[in-house]
Amino acid sequence: TESNRLANEARQVIVGGVNSPSRSFKGVGGGDPVTMVKGDGAYLFDVDGNRYIDYLAAFGPIITGFNHPHIVEAIKRSAETGVLFGTPTEHEIKFAKMLTDAIPSMDKVRFTNSGTEAVMSTIRVARAYTNRELIVKFSGAYHGHFDLVLVEAGSGPSTLGASDSAGVTNGTAKEVITVPFNQVEPFKQVMEKWGHQVAAVLVEPIIGNFGMVAPVPGFLEAVNEIAHEFGALVIYDEVITNFRFRYGAAQDMLGVIPDLTAFGKSIGGGLPIGAYGGPDKIMNTVAPLGPAYQAGTMAGNPLSMQAGIACLEVLQEPGIYERMANFAEQLKDALLAAGTAHNIPTVVNQIGGSLTVYFSEHPVVNYEDAKNTDSERFGRFFKLMLDEGINLAPSKFEAWFLTIMHTQKDIDDTIVAINNAFSKLT
């Protein structure tokens, strides 16, 4: 196919043929990723003219669909009036007000260009504010691709860190302690041992990177309480969870409030974006007010700001979150029913308009559980779904994301595809 031809051509000039490893088909048993030419609403079209109902949503950001007219209009307007000034603009103020209004824990915000930069900056600020160095994170949680968080971003045991990536120094790895998600006791033990040196505990309040995994009741509350008892800050990485389940952050839905929060993905209407913020007393640590340096030539650029404003305006439409959750529930029910009908052990973690299907006999509440699911079967399922015209993320550790553009007809068609795929799966 033309897509295969382009995949070969891409490999000649782009390392591995992809600009982010998660786009390769390595996690689903190999093969060429599909080259897409066009997105429209909830659909992607490949270079060979095939149409897909899309649940990748570009790994999250495309919550309003690929070309929402209100966002397209904002991007056009922005492009026509200059794409980058290197000066303050009114758009930054408007967008900052929208975010601080929607997220009560945040008095002040700073915009970045990616989720990675946002999380990285929160860590620097937390270290500057507390004058401490250690970071505690949860195993399997992905927080971007800077050195510090590539420590046990995909491995198990809770020890002083060993790195997951070549090129991360031992010195850096030693600054991170990793503990299992959803278990208070190991976290408590680590804090009792090192707590007075811990600058921050980095938490995805709802996990999005070993599938969607909800916190068990009381877990986030205990993390906050214990962290604060030792004078450590709590940082929420809401890069996936922001504006995914409600208009605003997940923290207000969960009722547990961190000291600093990192944002990204769904706030930008599909343009490069990140943001972080918190109360004045902590954010005043950031340059030019304070000693923690953080900057960016492209940060707060007019295109991303105006796309972000337009995106949040769209997300204020009443009923959209309920609708996405309802669709996700229908998909969950269909997956579980297909599992039963074909005698294939299937687990679905569905949270609002997102879900993950695991081929597993046991529930998935932490990274060990997620790793212990059937990768080979997931790889075959992924490819069968692709053949049925459904585009999912090419990894058993990723979620399906509903968008406001999906229709009941798309869900019905996807359920037919699920049943066809399961009948060939065994």
Ligand code: PMP
């Ligand atoms: N944090 C989380 C929870 C993420 O899922 C991601 C991206 N998958 C990041 C941080 C990094 O964001 P970005 O890819 O925009 O740098």
